[in-house]
Amino acid sequence: MNSPISSHEAQRFLKWYARQDLFSPTAFKVTRVIIFTLAFLAFLLTSALALSVLLPKIHEMRLKNSPLARSLWIGQPGIRERQLTDEKTSQIVAALASEKYVGAEPTLSGFHQISLNFRDSTSANCNREFWGRTIREEDAVFDALKKHAGVADTGALGIIATQDLMAKLGFENRPVESLTIRFGSASNPEINVPVWFCLDLKLPYNHTFIISESSYAALYTKGHHVESNAVNSGEASEKFPKPKQIRGNEELRVFLESTDVDFLTDADGKPFVRLKKEKPMAVPSWKTLIAQLSVKLEAAGFKQPDSFADPKNITPIDPVDAMPQPFYGFDLAEVRVASVDDLKSAAAGCLEAGYPADETLVQQLEDINKAGNLFFGAILAISSLIAINSVVVIGVIQKLRCEQKVSEFGMLKAMGLTSREFTRVFKNQSTILWQRSMAWGLMVSAILSVILAGWVLRPDEYSTVIYCVLVVSLCVATVIFFLIRIAMSLATKEARLMEPIVAIEKR
Amino acid sequence: MFNVRSVSFAYSPDSANVFSDVSFCLSPGGGRICVLGPSGIGKTTLIALLGLLAGTKFSGQISYQLRDGTTLDFGCIAPDEIERLRRTEFGFALQNSYLLPHLTVLDNLVMPLGLNGFSEADRRSRGLELLSLMSDLEERWNSPVDKLSGGQKQRVAVLRSVIHHPRVLFADEPFSALDDENRRLILDVLMKWQSKDLPGQQKNGDNLLFLVCHDEDVANEYATSFLRMDGSGVCLTEKGSTVT
Numbered sequence: 004m005n006s007p008i009s010s011h012e013a014q015r016f017l018k019w020y021a022r023q024d025l026f027s028p029t030a031f032k033v034t035r036v037i038i039f040t041l042a043f044l045a046f047l048l049t050s051a052l053a054l055s056v057l058l059p060k061i062h063e064m065r066l067k068n069s070p071l072a073r074s075l076w077i078g079q080p081g082i083r084e085r086q087l088t089d090e091k092t093s094q095i096v097a098a099l100a101s102e103k104y105v106g107a108e109p110t111l112s113g114f115h116q117i118s119l120n121f122r123d124s125t126s127a128n129c130n131r132e133f134w135g136r137t138i139r140e141e142d143a144v145f146d147a148l149k150k151h152a153g154v155a156d157t158g159a160l161g162i163i164a165t166q167d168l169m170a171k172l173g174f175e176n177r178p179v180e181s182l183t184i185r186f187g188s189a190s191n192p193e194i195n196v197p198v199w200f201c202l203d204l205k206l207p208y209n210h211t212f213i214i215s216e217s218s219y220a221a222l223y224t225k226g227h228h229v230e231s232n233a234v235n236s237g238e239a240s241e242k243f244p245k246p247k248q249i250r251g252n253e254e255l256r257v258f259l260e261s262t263d264v265d266f267l268t269d270a271d272g273k274p275f276v277r278l279k280k281e282k283p284m285a286v287p288s289w290k291t292l293i294a295q296l297s298v299k300l301e302a303a304g305f306k307q308p309d310s311f312a313d314p315k316n317i318t319p320i321d322p323v324d325a326m327p328q329p330f331y332g333f334d335l336a337e338v339r340v341a342s343v344d345d346l347k348s349a350a351a352g353c354l355e356a357g358y359p360a361d362e363t364l365v366q367q368l369e370d371i372n373k374a375g376n377l378f379f380g381a382i383l384a385i386s387s388l389i390a391i392n393s394v395v396v397i398g399v400i401q402k403l404r405c406e407q408k409v410s411e412f413g414m415l416k417a418m419g420l421t422s423r424e425f426t427r428v429f430k431n432q433s434t435i436l437w438q439r440s441m442a443w444g445l446m447v448s449a450i451l452s453v454i455l456a457g458w459v460l461r462p463d464e465y466s467t468v469i470y471c472v473l474v475v476s477l478c479v480a481t482v483i484f485f486l487i488r489i490a491m492s493l494a495t496k497e498a499r500l501m502e503p504i505v506a507i508e509k510r
Numbered sequence: 511m512f513n514v515r516s517v518s519f520a521y522s523p524d525s526a527n528v529f530s531d532v533s534f535c536l537s538p539g540g541g542r543i544c545v546l547g548p549s550g551i552g553k554t555t556l557i558a559l560l561g562l563l564a565g566t567k568f569s570g571q572i573s574y575q576l577r578d579g580t581t582l583d584f585g586c587i588a589p590d591e592i593e594r595l596r597r598t599e600f601g602f603a604l605q606n607s608y609l610l611p612h613l614t615v616l617d618n619l620v621m622p623l624g625l626n627g628f629s630e631a632d633r634r635s636r637g638l639e640l641l642s643l644m645s646d647l648e649e650r651w652n653s654p655v656d657k658l659s660g661g662q663k664q665r666v667a668v669l670r671s672v673i674h675h676p677r678v679l680f681a682d683e684p685f686s687a688l689d690d691e692n693r694r695l696i697l698d699v700l701m702k703w704q705s706k707d708l709p710g711q712q713k714n715g716d717n718l719l720f721l722v723c724h725d726e727d728v729a730n731e732y733a734t735s736f737l738r739m740d741g742s743g744v745c746l747t748e749k750g751s752t753v754t
Contacts, residue, residue: 010627011627012627012629012630013625013626013627015630016627019624020624023613024610024612027612028612029611029612030612410608411608414602415621415625416563417561417563417596417602418597418602418621418622418625419593419594419596419598419622419625419626421590421593422589422593424625502564502565503563503564504554504555504558504564507604507608508554
């Protein structure tokens, strides 16, 4: 030998040999089968694992992005029936300032629980009552709701229905924009109330809708015509077609019956929507009370005028103007926290203060996590079995190839191919097979991800999906890399250890 | 160069010995040794043992003296040393060509150079230089070897066995199934290698050829020594006198 040995050149030569050995015309058919098997495996594993991670993740994201996600509804006998007073509000706020709740300062607002009674005109026996809540413009959650298209900016009347309500009324396939609920009665002017949007969220306390506060009560819809008892009993019979007359795209009819003829009612059957206009105590009654009090005070020796001067600025001269504003509390309260992750600690804080919160959303998130983990585990187990199976098949194919070429390997060993180089050849081949198969498998996965993303995902979810697919692809590619290495190592072990003359004569 | 003392060999512990108690000694200086004997007597196995192709699990002692005078005992030789010897000191031309069918003539030819770390340019130049010895192969240097005839393949295999200029060449019936013309061509190459007349071959050194063949005429014409194997043992004779 009159030329220096270059390990670098020798390695290049081994790489060249590994490639030639894989892609020679006779070997290429088998190589192609292996590459596409591995590519399919990569695609399958990436898709299955990415889906198993993404489905619960996206579900959770959507839940967290829901306008009501950061709302914790608090209910307790003591704060129902409009008894959510300033004092109780203070107690709740104090509870949330405890150590259990570590989030940013929450906002607290009250709301009313109301019921709507729907009678489906298309099935005679279907008479359903649905519970919902009210919302006011000044409530913190209203800002979040306003981000949805269709929600009016200021004080307009509207309904936010849950998908559950829509499904129960048979409207699930109808675009929300086509639905308008009309409040009205025989004695009141009718008013259209749009369905602002459909909420993809299960509400606490089994509520199925949110309605903004208003002064009107009877309901119609454009697509589904709903009317109050009063309308139903009189005016509606000629205004709207009979259920049996409905054809094709014509209007369907669903009757709404409020428990009070003219009004939506709260949980106690009291007219609620008109709360804002509920009259204060009559002035004569107030004057009578003041007069009676003055007599008693004078009899008790108190000075008349001074008794009313301070601290409430009440004077006997103008007792009507000085009349305290009537206080109307709320049925339930809503704590709006800074982050969905704060819900649990906020609920714990409220419970400690004696105000149990409805943890529907927390429960939903936990259910998603549990189901997601279970789903991921099942997919991982199935994927592992498929991966092991595929690798065994590839190992067997590679072993058969090795047996066919054993004399070739023997000759290479006779020429001085070391065991280390022999291993390196197969490592090179593993790497080539891995690179090609991953390129195919991951490319198909990426294309399908893009198609899927454009089809079902929302723009704000793209980055999560891309990140997840990348991480899963990386994991899958790494696992497959080692599985190929193991398969190749086992398949070539016999040929590697065989003495050259034995290998050569095995032909 | 080779000192073989009481060597017995079996391919596995539970199988019978291929041969037993073989002894002979080859002095440095090279030569052409024709290994003769009936089929199945162990000629191939013997040269495989000498060429370190059959492992080192034999009884007895085989030692090999390097050019610098160092003696290697094959019974306790390190794996790295075995691979180095196979790669640089020994060459093998066997009954079948064992070429890689998907590679071209030139690619097959330069395999030992590739394993020895020669650059692609060096491999190519030395391969073409050697192919110039055989005009028909030179013309087809870029053809896949599976397009060649049996004789051409065997000639490529013989050229491959000497391209890295080994010190010892083990040729195991390299022309057993070939016609006279191919046989002559192969023997010419072997003679050129042994006499250090190949292109680029250094003139110093002591090349040793082990040629296994059944043809007494070829043996008598080309060999300088004979290693005869029969049921009673091995006998090394050097055209007229017994060495051991």
